[in-house]
Amino acid sequence: MSPAGTADEELVRTLxxxxxxxxxxxxxxxxxxxxxAEDIVxxxxxxxWRHPEAISGRPIRAWLFTVARNLVVDQHRARKARPxxxxxxxxxxxxxxxxxxxxxxxxxxxxALAALRPEHREVLLEVYYRGRSVKxxxxxxxxxxxxxxxxxxxxxxxxxxxxxxxxxxx
Amino acid sequence: xxxxxxxRLSLGAYTLGALDAEEAQEVEIHxxxxxxxxxxxxxxxxxxxxxxxxxxxxxxxxxxxxxxxLDRLLNDRVxxxxxxxxxxxxxxxxxxxxxxxxxxxxxxxxxQPTSAAPxxxxxxxxxxxxxxGELAAKESEPQDSAARPDRSRAAEKDEPNATMAxxxxxxxxxxxxxxxxxxxxxxxxxxxxxxxxxxxVSPGMPLQVQLEGVPPGxxxxxxxxxxxxxxxxxxxxxxxxxxxxxxxxxxxVQSRTPQESIRSFEVRDADGGLLVRxxxx
Numbered sequence: 001m002s003p004a005g006t007a008d009e010e011l012v013r014t015l016x017x018x019x020x021x022x023x024x025x026x027x028x029x030x031x032x033x034x035x036x037a038e039d040i041v042x043x044x045x046x047x048x049w050r051h052p053e054a055i056s057g058r059p060i061r062a063w064l065f066t067v068a069r070n071l072v073v074d075q076h077r078a079r080k081a082r083p084x085x086x087x088x089x090x091x092x093x094x095x096x097x098x099x100x101x102x103x104x105x106x107x108x109x110x111x112a113l114a115a116l117r118p119e120h121r122e123v124l125l126e127v128y129y130r131g132r133s134v135k136x137x138x139x140x141x142x143x144x145x146x147x148x149x150x151x152x153x154x155x156x157x158x159x160x161x162x163x164x165x166x167x168x169x170x
Numbered sequence: 171x172x173x174x175x176x177x178r179l180s181l182g183a184y185t186l187g188a189l190d191a192e193e194a195q196e197v198e199i200h201x202x203x204x205x206x207x208x209x210x211x212x213x214x215x216x217x218x219x220x221x222x223x224x225x226x227x228x229x230x231x232x233x234x235x236x237x238x239x240l241d242r243l244l245n246d247r248v249x250x251x252x253x254x255x256x257x258x259x260x261x262x263x264x265x266x267x268x269x270x271x272x273x274x275x276x277x278x279x280x281x282q283p284t285s286a287a288p289x290x291x292x293x294x295x296x297x298x299x300x301x302x303g304e305l306a307a308k309e310s311e312p313q314d315s316a317a318r319p320d321r322s323r324a325a326e327k328d329e330p331n332a333t334m335a336x337x338x339x340x341x342x343x344x345x346x347x348x349x350x351x352x353x354x355x356x357x358x359x360x361x362x363x364x365x366x367x368x369x370x371v372s373p374g375m376p377l378q379v380q381l382e383g384v385p386p387g388x389x390x391x392x393x394x395x396x397x398x399x400x401x402x403x404x405x406x407x408x409x410x411x412x413x414x415x416x417x418x419x420x421x422x423v424q425s426r427t428p429q430e431s432i433r434s435f436e437v438r439d440a441d442g443g444l445l446v447r448x449x450x451x
Contacts, residue, residue: 106223113229121229127188128218129226134188146179149189153182156214163220 011052015045019064026166027068030107040075044068059165066167069108073101105168112162120155127152172200177207185214358435360448367446369435376422381437381446384409389440392423397433402426406440 020041028037044067048055055063077100113121126137127148134152138145163169172180177200183189184197201208355372369392370378379392388409394402404423425432435448 102223106228109220109223110228110231112220113224124221125226125229127183128186128221129229132188133190134183135190137188149183150179151182152186152188153179153214156182156185156217159217159220160213163217168220 008049012045012049015048015060019061020045022061023064023068026065026111027072029111030069030072030104036075040068040071043071062165062167062169064167065108065165069104069167073104076100108166108168109163112159112166112168115162116155116158119151120158123148123151124155124159172196174200174204174207177201177204178210181207181211181214185211186218356429358448358450360435360446362444362446365437365446367435367437367448369448369450371429371432371450373429376424377435379421379423379435379437381409381421384437384445386410388445390421390445391438391440392421393436393438394425394427394432395434395436396427396431398431400427 023044024037024041027040028034031037031040044064047067048060048064113124116124122141123137126132126140127134132140134145134148137148141148143151160169177197180189180193180197184194189197201211355370355375355378357368357370359366359368361367364383366382368380370380372378377392377394381390384390386409389406390409391406392404394404396402402425404425407421432450434450437445437448439445
């Protein structure tokens with residue numbers, strides 16, 4: 001084994017040990033298909049190994065999640081482009097590319113929101129989605145106005161972090 | 171004057187426009203002269219764009235499995251745009267397509283319930299939106315049949331004891347060109363003490379199963395018995411109350427057994443108990 005080969009092996013093993021599990025969980029939740037999720041995880045890690053320059057000096061996890069999401073979209077495109085095969089019944093109907101991409105992006109944001117604490121989601125629901133003022137949210141949630149403010153702040157910080165971790169940073 | 175800490179804690183509400191005018195103005199006065207707080211604001215300012223990508227309902231739903239959210243997002247999107255395309259309910263790579271009262275499952279090897287089974291079990295859960303279901307049913311009819319290869323034709327050999335291989339394990343050649351459109355299906359009916367079932371067989375189409383007398387919540391599987399005695403067992407589906415009572419629930423099941431080789435169908439419950447047998451003649 002050449003030194004380069006050993007280093008490669010080590011990189012692959014490190015990538016796998018540290019990221020394969022969470023990445024698989026992420027993709028499985030997106031695709032709902034264990035087999036396809038495995039394929040996508042493998043391909044994602046393979047790309048990381050092929051392009052060490054892409055992952056040096058930045059959070060690997062975020063890069064991996066982004067690549068995995070793109071692969072899900074690409075795979076659907078590829079499936080749409082070729083004739084139907086057995087097992088593709090569920091994919092007989094596929095939305096247009098842009099809509100699939102948007103749906104996957106929305107899914108990714110929803111998934112990031114799922115990582116927030118329930119009280120953080122709750123305050124975002126009130127203040128952003130239902131358009132309530134601090135005072136109104138305070139009355140609805142039964143917490144002091146100051147708590148609504150600080151909770152909104154921490155909710156946004158937590159959201160930003162969750163997005164960053166998934167390669168969706170604003 | 172507000173302190174930096176007070177301003178920081180208010181920046182979230184400020185970003186989302188939830189402060190009253192007076193307080194917002196105080197924050198702005200502070201921001202005008204404080205670089206640190208301005209940097210902090212910039213960190214938060216991009217977030218509403220992301221929040222806008224999901225709806226209030228999605229956020230309420232995120233405690234449930236995210237895949238349902240994706241299903242819904244796609245539904246909504248397609249519904250919003252209404253380009254006459256098909257509605258993809260189970261969006262990304264799921265093995266079961268659930269459209270309103272219609273559940274499409276894939277027959278699979280009973281001994282290897284790996285990928286299709288969990289997804290198929292999920293299907294009824296994602297099929298709970300009747301209005302979108304109606305839309306889906308309307309829009310999906312024609313293209314649905316056109317896009318589907320003739321499975322029965324592809325599986326010429328009727329091997330004894332051959333259950334279905336998992337979908338990805340046995341790619342069959344695409345024979346959609348041979349698809350006979352508009353050929354009428356044949357309906358077979360069977361009755362037991364409590365249950366009546368109709369299976370409609372149409373060339374190139376999934377089998378359609380309609381049930382009467384099965385209590386909602388019952389998990390069912392369809393067994394296709396060939397003349398040679400081979401049995402195909404479908405992934406399970408669950409009978410749901412609402413659409414079932416309306417008589418609208420049709421379960422679609424893919425079978426590889428050629429139509430002329432089918433001897434009978436059996437509908438069995440989760441324990442394998444026979445609910446009803448339907449003879450195909």
